[in-house]
Amino acid sequence: MFEGDSSSLRPLPRHGDLVIGRGSTADLRVQDASVSRHHARVSVTEGVARIIDLESHNGVRVNGVRVEGAQPLRNGDVVMLGDVTLVLNCEARPRATHPLLDVNAFHSRLADELERVVRYERTVGVVALELGPFTAPLADLVLAASHGGLRRMDVVGQQGPGQLVILLPELTRDEAEDSARQLVETLRPFAPEARAGLATAPRDGMDADALISAARTAALSAPTGSVSLSGPNLYRLELGERTVIVADAAMVRIYEQLRRLASSSLAVLIHGETGTGKENAAWAVHHWSRRAQGPFLAVNCATLVEALAESTLFGHERGAFSGAASTQAGLFEKAHGGTLFLDEVAELSLAVQAKLLRALDQKRITRLGDSRERPVDVRIVAATHRLLANEVKAGRFREDLFFRLSTAVVLLPPLRNRPREIPLLARAFLEEACARDGRPPLDISAAAMELLCAFHWEGNVRQLKGVMDRAAAMADGPVLEPSHLPDSLQWQESDDAEPSAPRKEAEPETRASPAPRTFRPIAEELRELERQRMQEALEATGGVQKHAARLIGMPLRTFALKYKQYSLSRWSRPAS
Numbered sequence: 001m002f003e004g005d006s007s008s009l010r011p012l013p014r015h016g017d018l019v020i021g022r023g024s025t026a027d028l029r030v031q032d033a034s035v036s037r038h039h040a041r042v043s044v045t046e047g048v049a050r051i052i053d054l055e056s057h058n059g060v061r062v063n064g065v066r067v068e069g070a071q072p073l074r075n076g077d078v079v080m081l082g083d084v085t086l087v088l089n090c091e092a093r094p095r096a097t098h099p100l101l102d103v104n105a106f107h108s109r110l111a112d113e114l115e116r117v118v119r120y121e122r123t124v125g126v127v128a129l130e131l132g133p134f135t136a137p138l139a140d141l142v143l144a145a146s147h148g149g150l151r152r153m154d155v156v157g158q159q160g161p162g163q164l165v166i167l168l169p170e171l172t173r174d175e176a177e178d179s180a181r182q183l184v185e186t187l188r189p190f191a192p193e194a195r196a197g198l199a200t201a202p203r204d205g206m207d208a209d210a211l212i213s214a215a216r217t218a219a220l221s222a223p224t225g226s227v228s229l230s231g232p233n234l235y236r237l238e239l240g241e242r243t244v245i246v247a248d249a250a251m252v253r254i255y256e257q258l259r260r261l262a263s264s265s266l267a268v269l270i271h272g273e274t275g276t277g278k279e280n281a282a283w284a285v286h287h288w289s290r291r292a293q294g295p296f297l298a299v300n301c302a303t304l305v306e307a308l309a310e311s312t313l314f315g316h317e318r319g320a321f322s323g324a325a326s327t328q329a330g331l332f333e334k335a336h337g338g339t340l341f342l343d344e345v346a347e348l349s350l351a352v353q354a355k356l357l358r359a360l361d362q363k364r365i366t367r368l369g370d371s372r373e374r375p376v377d378v379r380i381v382a383a384t385h386r387l388l389a390n391e392v393k394a395g396r397f398r399e400d401l402f403f404r405l406s407t408a409v410v411l412l413p414p415l416r417n418r419p420r421e422i423p424l425l426a427r428a429f430l431e432e433a434c435a436r437d438g439r440p441p442l443d444i445s446a447a448a449m450e451l452l453c454a455f456h457w458e459g460n461v462r463q464l465k466g467v468m469d470r471a472a473a474m475a476d477g478p479v480l481e482p483s484h485l486p487d488s489l490q491w492q493e494s495d496d497a498e499p500s501a502p503r504k505e506a507e508p509e510t511r512a513s514p515a516p517r518t519f520r521p522i523a524e525e526l527r528e529l530e531r532q533r534m535q536e537a538l539e540a541t542g543g544v545q546k547h548a549a550r551l552i553g554m555p556l557r558t559f560a561l562k563y564k565q566y567s568l569s570r571w572s573r574p575a576s
């Protein structure tokens with residue numbers, strides 16, 4: 001396409017239509033004022049492209065002749081839309097000028113580039129591109145990007161399905177931002193919901209993982225069709241009234257998954273230990289969904305007294321049971337048009353589970369003491385710290401409800417497996433506590449941070465928050481020291497310690513010096529973690545390897561191979 005002084009290459013879809021025009025809803029947008037908002041449509045069927053004038057002001061000409069009706073196009077035809085020229089190229093597809101690197105290859109190119117940043121005081125940008133649904137093969141999108149403004153030195157990598165990362169060496173932040181915007185615009189006809197995040201070195205960090213994570217976190221908060229810049233609060237994800245810190249690669253992936261799930265109407269099941277942030281994850285689904293303007297209600301099913309669970313969820317009529325002095329709508333009705341978060345769903349009795357299943361299947365509820373059915377439009381996000389599949393096996397959870405709730409399962413890792421997030425969360429909670437208590441912000445000493453990072457955090461993020469609230473109250477100077485932390489943080493568990501043993505909370509003054517850390521070969525630890533995650537994924541998906549592999553982003557063949565190597569089984573052995 002030749003427009004003014006610039007030219008660009010735009011791939012045609014293999015089948016279907018492409019509307020060209022100046023309007024914001026055109027698939028191929030042109031700036032030139034001589035082009036109408038919806039000027040022409042190119043339809044491709046069975047390998048033949050035809051152009052149709054959409055009653056444009058300045059008409060469509062092919063090789064100088066004005067088009068009437070649907071005009072077939074041939075290789076080399078020159079099409080004029082007002083003053084804009086398009087030349088149809090039906091040659092065999094030209095090779096992409098940018099090979100698509102895999103995760104590891106991209107990572108090592110970025111690491112090399114970061115060395116040059118240090119040595120020659122250069123800058124580099126990393127763009128994370130979330131394509132959303134796209135209508136052309138990925139190779140065509142890379143080709144379009146290659147011809148749509150990427151320079152030869154830029155590097156394109158793939159992070160996952162529909163996720164690209166682009167390395168932009170030697171660009172200032174502003175230039176990198178322009179490139180990212182141009183990229184989103186170039187891909188718009190084929191990926192209309194694409195959005196991007198940008199991080200730059202040295203400003204946002206000098207570590208390849210950190211930069212990629214920062215760009216991906218920025219992309220998470222970018223509205224469709226736009227670019228978000230990673231800012232001073234690099235890992236803060238603003239989700240309306242909540243701010244969530246997302247820094248660890250596994251958590252970035254999970255939040256990307258949640259954003260994708262949000263646009264569907266699927267029920268989501270969140271699995272994670274207590275305090276890992278399950279409610280925040282449920283909120284994220286709500287915030288990113290079309291229901292964001294509706295209510296978000298959360299209930300912890302473990303706190304519902306059996307007798308009241310049904311009325312809390314589905315409501316009751318006056319006199320339905322002793323104590324029902326007035327008619328009351330239940331949470332399903334109150335959450336109409338929005339999202340209902342059922343925390344600790346495994347704690348519901350079998351009787352209430354049956355009613356919940358009916359409400360989900362029929363989208364109707366009946367209040368206690370009433371015979372009338374009422375329609376409800378509610379999206380359910382459920383959470384549990386238990387392995388629901390095991391609960392099903394033990395007869396404590398209905399299998400049909402398990403299948404209904406677990407169409408999309410998200411596993412939140414415990415905080416101890418998110419090492420990058422511990423210092424960020426600790427600082428954020430300390431800052432919040434100081435602001436709340438009206439005291440100046442506190443620094444955290446290296447020794448205190450070391451203790452925080454080495455701790456096991458059985459209570460996860462909630463426990464860390466509690467510790468930082470308490471530390472803010474204990475600290476008497478400008479720096480938080482180990483003496484302001486509870487004694488329990490000084491105790492490192494030996495490998496065979498019982499993980500759920502209660503911890504001693506002693507006064508901070510009476511402390512022993514920290515026990516020396518024990519180390520194991522890293523490969524051994526990684527194998528153990530991998531095995532554990534695979535087992536959890538299997539259990540969360542009812543033992544279906546294909547689904548389990550997808551859940552943790554592992555190719556199915558690798559999963560199947562390691563399944564044998566690790567002697568995994570569909571279910572974990574019950575705890576003795």
Ligand SMILES: Nc1ncnc2c1ncn2[C@@H]1O[C@H](COP(=O)(O)OP(=O)(O)OP(=O)(O)O)[C@@H](O)[C@H]1O
Nearest residue numbers: 243244245273274275276277278279280343461462
């Ligand atoms: N990534 C995060 N960034 C900021 N705050 C967080 C994050 N994760 C959790 N929190 C905070 O930690 C606390 C516990 O989180 P949350 O209630 O979401 O956990 P949960 O897994 O739902 O817990 P439970 O299983 O006990 O219901 C909350 O105050 C929450 O705001």
